[in-house]
Amino acid sequence: MELIQESNLNTIAALSMSAMKVDNNHTTINKHVQTEYVKGSMDATVIDYQHSPSAVRAAFHNMPVCEPIEISFKDVSYSVQKMFSKTRKEILHRVSGNFPSGNLIAIMGPSGAGKSTLLNALSGYKTRNVSGAIYVNGRIRDLNEFKKSTCYITQDDRLQLLLTVYENMKVAADLKLGNNVSEMEKNGRIENILTALGLYDHQHTMTERLSGGQKKRLSVALELINNPTVLWLDEPTTGLDSYSCWQMIAYLKQLAQQGRTVICTIHQPSAKLFEKFDLVYILAYGKCLYQGHSSKLVPFLQSVSLPCPKFHNPADYAIELASGDYGMDKVKTLCNSIGNGECITWYENPNRVMKLEQLRQQYPIGEERKKSDDVSELHKLKILIRRGVIKTKRDQTLTHLRIFVNILVAILLGWLFIGSGTDGSRVLANYNLMFAILIHHVFSTMMLTILTFPTEKSTVLRENFNRWYSVKSYYIANTLIDFPVTFLSCLLFSIIIYIMVGWPMEADRFSVFFIVSLLIVMIAQAIGLIIGTCCNVINGTFLGPILAVPAMMLAGFGVTLKDLPMFLKWGSYVSYLRYGLEGYVGALFYEREQLKCDAMYCHYKYPDKFLKDIAMEADRFMHDIAALIFTLLLLRIICYYLLKWRIVLSR
Numbered sequence: 193m194e195l196i197q198e199s200n201l202n203t204i205a206a207l208s209m210s211a212m213k214v215d216n217n218h219t220t221i222n223k224h225v226q227t228e229y230v231k232g233s234m235d236a237t238v239i240d241y242q243h244s245p246s247a248v249r250a251a252f253h254n255m256p257v258c259e260p261i262e263i264s265f266k267d268v269s270y271s272v273q274k275m276f277s278k279t280r281k282e283i284l285h286r287v288s289g290n291f292p293s294g295n296l297i298a299i300m301g302p303s304g305a306g307k308s309t310l311l312n313a314l315s316g317y318k319t320r321n322v323s324g325a326i327y328v329n330g331r332i333r334d335l336n337e338f339k340k341s342t343c344y345i346t347q348d349d350r351l352q353l354l355l356t357v358y359e360n361m362k363v364a365a366d367l368k369l370g371n372n373v374s375e376m377e378k379n380g381r382i383e384n385i386l387t388a389l390g391l392y393d394h395q396h397t398m399t400e401r402l403s404g405g406q407k408k409r410l411s412v413a414l415e416l417i418n419n420p421t422v423l424w425l426d427e428p429t430t431g432l433d434s435y436s437c438w439q440m441i442a443y444l445k446q447l448a449q450q451g452r453t454v455i456c457t458i459h460q461p462s463a464k465l466f467e468k469f470d471l472v473y474i475l476a477y478g479k480c481l482y483q484g485h486s487s488k489l490v491p492f493l494q495s496v497s498l499p500c501p502k503f504h505n506p507a508d509y510a511i512e513l514a515s516g517d518y519g520m521d522k523v524k525t526l527c528n529s530i531g532n533g534e535c536i537t538w539y540e541n542p543n544r545v546m547k548l549e550q551l552r553q554q555y556p557i558g559e560e561r562k563k564s565d566d567v568s569e570l571h572k573l574k575i576l577i578r579r580g581v582i583k584t585k586r587d588q589t590l591t592h593l594r595i596f597v598n599i600l601v602a603i604l605l606g607w608l609f610i611g612s613g614t615d616g617s618r619v620l621a622n623y624n625l626m627f628a629i630l631i632h633h634v635f636s637t638m639m640l641t642i643l644t645f646p647t648e649k650s651t652v653l654r655e656n657f658n659r660w661y662s663v664k665s666y667y668i669a670n671t672l673i674d675f676p677v678t679f680l681s682c683l684l685f686s687i688i689i690y691i692m693v694g695w696p697m698e699a700d701r702f703s704v705f706f707i708v709s710l711l712i713v714m715i716a717q718a719i720g721l722i723i724g725t726c727c728n729v730i731n732g733t734f735l736g737p738i739l740a741v742p743a744m745m746l747a748g749f750g751v752t753l754k755d756l757p758m759f760l761k762w763g764s765y766v767s768y769l770r771y772g773l774e775g776y777v778g779a780l781f782y783e784r785e786q787l788k789c790d791a792m793y794c795h796y797k798y799p800d801k802f803l804k805d806i807a808m809e810a811d812r813f814m815h816d817i818a819a820l821i822f823t824l825l826l827l828r829i830i831c832y833y834l835l836k837w838r839i840v841l842s843r
């Protein structure tokens with residue numbers, strides 16, 4: 193604490209000294225910092241901010257930029273199929289441009305101009321429906337090779353919220369660097385990056401408790417661990433206050449100054465923020481309006497007789513022009529003047545912008561970069577399982593609530609049917625209970641998966657694109673991690689209800705009852721995953737129960753199997769609930785002795801009579817278990833391929 197106070201004092205002194213500098217820009221910035229202090233935000237972040245340039249340099253002194261990467265693109269278009277129409281909607285219209293290395297580049301424009309679309313197309317995050325040529329160091333982009341040197345940071349912070357900052361960094365380091373880098377070096381890198389991005393003091397904070405700005409910085413920190421050469425960031429300043437915005441851009445600028453190419457989309461930067469960009473690419477209606485250094489925007493506008501009004505932020509004025517506030521003819525004029533991104537006159541140093549052939553000469557074909565590819569999938573699987581175990585332990589909904597709900601429902605149902613397991617007058621009630629148990633297992637598991645998986649899916653999309661792991665590793669890890677909780681909650685449920693209802697205390701009967709329950713839970717989970725993979729939460733919540741209804745109708749409950757119409761008989765063979773119900777009936781009524789009967793008349797005193805009436809063969813439970821295992825495997829395989837397909841489709 194004392195140390196922090198002492199460094200605060202040093203910082204205050206440093207700030208006071210540096211605020212006296214004559215340089216205009218710095219004076220403003222230092223004033224800004226002082227204002228922050230006066231506001232009472234003199235915390236570790238301010239110290240980091242003051243020291244960030246050297247800290248960022250220090251963070252990467254051991255990780256020099258491998259080879260600078262220059263990105264050029266020509267006539268890039270992006271179009272999508274219109275809904276309910278055969279025509280296509282063009283979102284990007286043959287835009288061109290050059291993004292040199294060592295630059296902090298802003299793709300700007302009003303909302304809907306196509307900023308994210310351009311970022312996605314150039315980074316390779318989207319490949320379908322993109323046309324035109326994208327060059328990397330003068331050669332046509334080889335996406336697989338290019339992705340080894342880049343990272344994509346999405347607008348919404350898709351982070352593992354139940355891990356601390358350090359744990360998140362450690363997982364990223366283990367997944368990306370594997371065993372090729374020693375633990376000491378990994379920890380050194382983590383420490384340096386966290387210090388550089390002002391997160392060192394928060395390393396043991398749970399990610400869900402971080403502020404918006406800290407979460408954004410953590411997103412960057414995670415991707416910096418393997419020292420990418422190109423950083424793509426979709427709106428890294430959205431949702432941040434002006435100080436955090438400035439801080440984020442200052443960090444990115446430092447990363448660019450070390451030779452990286454840092455490209456981000458940004459809505460409407462303040463004048464101070466705008467100055468920080470080495471290159472600004474302004475879009476309007478999918479076309480380029482300006483491409484050049486931030487300081488040259490005003491002369492450019494002057495040159496096309498659209499002078500920026502005095503005391504007006506040039507960035508604001510450019511966005512107003514791009515929005516068409518001053519007429520669509522102005523948009524057209526600007527677009528023509530800049531050649532839709534072909535013109536490089538307004539770059540800081542146009543003579544330094546190399547042609548494609550020059551770039552090829554400058555960067556001859558070298559050895560293929562080997563980065564995350566070096567880490568084996570088995571190692572990644574281990575790390576993913578470790579991460580999953582930590583998350584499972586801390587997850588209030590998926591673990592604690594699931595176990596609690598299973599115990600609670602078992603007690604409630606058990607109470608309702610207490611002691612009925614040996615009562616000849618309550619055989620039908622037992623049959624109803626079996627169906628209720630099936631419904632509980634299906635809905636509680638399926639709905640939870642439908643509600644939670646779509647969020648997880650978006651994280652997987654980003655991490656998979658950034659080459660953290662393959663879909664296969666993720667899928668296997670996800671399946672394995674969940675099994676212990678599924679097993680435990682199902683076991684607790686089965687034990688409680690079995691004892692309370694008073695079914696025969698025979699190990700083989702209980703085993704069949706439990707195995708059938710477990711398989712039904714796992715099938716419901718697989719169905720939930722399939723729906724969660726294909727749909728968003730709203731559609732999934734609607735679709736899940738609807739899809740469960742036919743399986744319920746064809747299970748032999750309500751309408752017995754023998755009463756099913758001929759044309760629907762096949763349905764009972766594909767209904768997993770039919771096998772579940774038959775399995776339960778077999779486990780609990782097969783070869784039972786005469787049941788006790790305290791009433792005047794017990795219609796089903798002899799369980800065989802009941803089995804005959806519902807047209808179920810009780811000795812078929814092994815077939816039922818085999819059918820359930822087959823259904824489970826089939827659904828799991830379908831789910832894996834759907835997830836892969838979903839990832840391909842999202843690109």
Ligand SMILES: Nc1ncnc2c1ncn2[C@@H]1O[C@H](COP(=O)(O)OP(=O)(O)OP(=O)(O)O)[C@@H](O)[C@H]1O
Binds near residue numbers: 304
């Ligand atoms: N798959 C799609 N189908 C139909 N229209 C689309 C699709 N993807 C993007 N668009 C449209 O393309 C335009 C550009 O979208 P984009 O997300 O790139 O804009 P943006 O400039 O990043 O906007 P914002 O700053 O608001 O995020 C928008 O009008 C959007 O509605």
